[in-house]
Amino acid sequence: MHHVFFWISIFMMYAVKGQGTSDYTQFVNPRIGTSKMGHVYPGATVPFGMVQVSPQTNFIPMFHEDGTYNKATYDYCAGYQYSDTSILGFAHTNFSGTGHSDLGDLLIMPTCGTLDLSKRNEMQDHGHASSFSHTTELAKPGYYQVMLEQHGIKAEMTATERVGFHRYHFPTSDDANLLLDLVYNVYHHKDKNVWTFLRIENDSTITGYRQTNGWARDRKVFFTIHFSQPIVHYGYQRYDKNHYKGFYRRFNEARDFPEMAGKELRVWFKFKTQANKPLMVKVALSSVSTEGARLNLSTELPHWRFDEVVEEARLRWNAELEKIKVETMDSSDKVSFYTALYHTNLSPILYEDVDGKYRGLDQNIHVSDGFTNYTTFSLWDTYRALHPLFNLVQQERNNDMIKSMLAHQSQSVHRMLPIWSHYANENWCMIGYHAASVLADAVVKKVGDFDREKALLACTSTANVPYFEGIGPYLRYRYVPDDMSHSSVSKTLEYAYDDWCIAQIAQHVGKDSLRQQFSERSTYYRNVYDGTSGFMRPKMSSGKFRTDFDPMDTHGQGFIEGNAWNYGLYVPHDIPDMVHMMGGKKRMTEHLDSLFTMEIADKYIEKNEDITRDGILGNYVHGNEPSHHIPYLFNWTGRPDKTQKTVRIILNEMYSPEIDGLCGNDDAGQMSAWYVFSALGFYPVTPGSTTYALGSPIVVRAELPLPNHKTLVISTKNQSPANVYVKEVRWNGKVLKTPFVDHNELVQGGTLEFLMNDKPNHY
């Protein structure tokens, strides 16, 4: 029932403010996807902002003796689960939708009365935590509000790009606290903290840093914090033994001593508060230094006008959201659409100070010369649709992101482009070297001014690192032998695709021998196809296919986050060849039909921590990326109608404007980017080519202002929930003969018109 209250309150607020339909932030609900496996956070940030200030709910990591963790830990990649009933505080860094955890820096919690900080372990009761109710929560782009019931404190937060801004309405009290919890972390291992350092610079300014060894193993977050009122007293509770080790222990470090350092500190600040005068806190981050954070703070947020910052954040969000103006069949689709679009603007994030300085992969301080630096590249996910979406609506940022990746490569001791990188670290998550795809997609789509030759060299360097993930054997055997590297089939398929992307760049740059070399490598997918079983199948270095093979199993069968049935369809760069190899269009249609309708036994689901029954359609797993292109494959088997129907099912069933509206990890925006593209009626099945596969739009109409002052219009005729089929598509009035459309034509501006009806058609 509280959903209703939420919408009433948000609509009322907008009504009061007099914002009309040109305010697209009203259609965003940041709480969508915050339950179950969505892994998004409800807190406040600006588009691609460096700070994400968001509530952390009662995360109870159950560590086993050996340091491993129970499944529940995985639920808290973004620090928040909707089903929880208490808040630990508000952290300043959060991933959006990732399938792995880190961050959660600088937890701030306001409390009243005596603080009991004696217990370190998060498994214990948190004396400082507070119960909360979702009825008091208000989450909108750039703003979050909640009532902390335990303490009678209304908490509000907003953000600029590099500064989190809090406003706490305390009761009148001589015993009000702000807790800065530097022990708290989002991660699934104990002992993540490496070091913390903190200085009370004056009665209202704190500086410091924390270094962690988490998913990123050498990560430093520097900060400067300002309070709107003077601190009366302060102190800390430490949980390690790193006191000053000089001859004598001279000071009472635990109280009113302005310098703190150690591994595990919780710091408290005592204030006198008045009910009519909220206590405000500004927290600026930097990857460089406390001086960098200070500069970010003084540049971005030199004042205390909270409401003004909320409004600025809204305007920033609106400026991004209005890049795609849609009309929908009903308001819930609009919420789904704009919430998805919102999710696609949460990462990669800005990662530099206002003066352009940032920490590089080599841990040196660099200056972004001629670009803006970004981090958090979940590339195995985001190369598929998120970066292609950026090539449509965030060209400038994507150019900067690519330059950031090239800078990463030049700083990499491996001379590799990012695989999965965040905060000046490579975490090596997942497989492939899909930065190549992002670069190729931008090259063929003529996006950005990054150096194409440098991009090619960065790709070829990356693709030839012999010790990386079976690359050596891949080059020697022309496939990744299953006895030499895990996930051998997935790797072979993805390397082949990435190599094709590199060939596209080589062609563009005019390096023919490289083009030939990588085109040749791009055919290696054929080497893991087993004609006998009809599946891509793990092959040994002996040249024989592995004998124990279960094409339904996602574990230990040569695939990762997928099985031979679905992941085995991954040859995006030569789908006709794949269709031919696998027995032709009819057989492929049957394979796909089976895929979408077959039953998966529970045993295959249970093993998987990040898919739920909600996210699957037969053996199609929308919650995991290797399937994302599959609904569109019917376009290549002569049955685009099946694509249209399937896409509409997925749009309707696997996304909803509800708290549990995401059927799997949003994966740094990839799931949402799939929604945005598919809702508009097309999808980039093959990033690195300019071709979009057409599907079935769910919008009634969309307008995309283009950088060249032209507009791309997507319009539909006879759009309705029942009319999921496309009878005809016209581009600027001309009927399309195939279910494909070219990006470089679309961005010249014009109208893509879908004629919808309720029966399958062949066009």
Next chain:
Amino acid sequence: MHHVFFWISIFMMYAVKGQGTSDYTQFVNPRIGTSKMGHVYPGATVPFGMVQVSPQTNFIPMFHEDGTYNKATYDYCAGYQYSDTSILGFAHTNFSGTGHSDLGDLLIMPTCGTLDLSKRNEMQDHGHASSFSHTTELAKPGYYQVMLEQHGIKAEMTATERVGFHRYHFPTSDDANLLLDLVYNVYHHKDKNVWTFLRIENDSTITGYRQTNGWARDRKVFFTIHFSQPIVHYGYQRYDKNHYKGFYRRFNEARDFPEMAGKELRVWFKFKTQANKPLMVKVALSSVSTEGARLNLSTELPHWRFDEVVEEARLRWNAELEKIKVETMDSSDKVSFYTALYHTNLSPILYEDVDGKYRGLDQNIHVSDGFTNYTTFSLWDTYRALHPLFNLVQQERNNDMIKSMLAHQSQSVHRMLPIWSHYANENWCMIGYHAASVLADAVVKKVGDFDREKALLACTSTANVPYFEGIGPYLRYRYVPDDMSHSSVSKTLEYAYDDWCIAQIAQHVGKDSLRQQFSERSTYYRNVYDGTSGFMRPKMSSGKFRTDFDPMDTHGQGFIEGNAWNYGLYVPHDIPDMVHMMGGKKRMTEHLDSLFTMEIADKYIEKNEDITRDGILGNYVHGNEPSHHIPYLFNWTGRPDKTQKTVRIILNEMYSPEIDGLCGNDDAGQMSAWYVFSALGFYPVTPGSTTYALGSPIVVRAELPLPNHKTLVISTKNQSPANVYVKEVRWNGKVLKTPFVDHNELVQGGTLEFLMNDKPNHY
């Protein structure tokens, strides 16, 4: 016997090179003081250099269960003890003569054959350590050589300011190793390492950093290492569990994987070596970044000409040593003198990169604008004679050191000048705020161009921090009450003296109210004088002297590193008043006579870790600084002859050109500075005044070139071992009426002539 071989070999070498008496480095033996409590190191460095590359001998810290350590650990403040028989490797940072331990970074050890790195604990046998013999050691300014017998490797090292340069003569081998031991530390606590990070940039370049929590609790050393030959293979042994924590453990990180991070790493590099081609290693340090270290390396040492660097180091040393050209009665005095002078040039050390960047106390990166930054300020020791010596022969450096202290103060969250600071950290060792003395001494001696008003403000800010070491009570009670702060009498005496220094600066700057205020504070020593017992004595906040009081005990009696008998004589800024207060000249002479002749019971010695029977004369403890001015006090009691005799005894008995030639910690050069001054015939009893107290020179003649192209000559007549008394002193021919001489007159140039004889005189 091996002393003889050493001197034969060093003299032969110089003979071959044809260096004459203008080479003063020939009189320096860096091994003097490396046994027992001298705490100096024999390795290679340049004057005030940032790198000290020196052998680390078989340090066996015996840790107790509670993390405390046994006394033996204290012996290894400089990593080396002459009595040891094996070498663990060569570290790049070492304190000289300190009474507390830290540093010992980047231990490099060459070995041949299989390396067994399985044992982490230094208590275990070190498979990679090597036995050595002192007969193969050669230590001279800027150069160290030793034969590593276990492995048949001749090791040589030299240094530039920021780069350690190694040359290893291996046998021909396919199995030669260089071990980079990042676990090794000099410190008396376990668990000092916070983090290490390392990259193999290419086949002959390594970069990285180590962060430690030792005496300095937040200390970072960045480095870049070059090898003269390509690495064949490399890898590490780790003793912690900080492996890459991504989803999968993808790599064999332990071998040929170019990126390493964790808490405790030993890294090995395999080389092919030839007997006729030494393997060379250059290790550049930086406090800023690996990029800073790279810049230091490429700027300071772009080549591999080892012998040239050895010669450059020698020339640098000679340039410093020839600032005091002495003739002595015998060659052993000359060795004592120049070795002492050498020791006074080992710290403070340079602490900035070639581009002026350095890490500040706030952990931010600063640029030394208008000065050169220094660190390692053991001020409780060095304000006494070392900085005054700098005001005579290192004026430019002392100016830079003072500017470094002022920068420290501006970066301090406490707004305090350094107490005992090193490597961007304050370790709070010992008492007082003696930076004030260093500043005042330079002000009255007209040294440097540092901002005098800023200096005054820095002093008054420091002297008023209420939570520092009893300052609050000191201001309230006009002494430090013994029930409120430890070492209460020592603190009261030293604060009073420091306050007098501040008053001198205030007078110079013309701030009369501050001058008055601090002059008033400078009299507080009177408040701890107990006329009944005739001693300075701990006083309680009640206003009553403490009842249990043992003027011989150095522990828990209101003093630190001293007792009421000796430390109680510490009123350097108003000695006449002290003499008067304590009963007049005659009584003081008797007190002093008693002091130098009384027996100290063993129980008082045994409790003290850093004094030995060698360093005491009655109850006078030369090994600890609070006594250093005492021999000169007879000048104020009308018995300068007793000063003369006593000083000569100390010069002869407590310093010797032997391995055990220091009777206590050299204390960052203070002990040696005492020698240099006293050997020249005068001593700065009251830094902050321009007065030197005259003693009895041990030199025959000395020449000090002055910055103004004039020369200060010290000459003696009838100088002999028996003629310890001074009959007459003339300054530029004019007979002095008192046993004092003024610094500001001396630096105008001229001749100070001592007429020596063998009987006490009154002049």
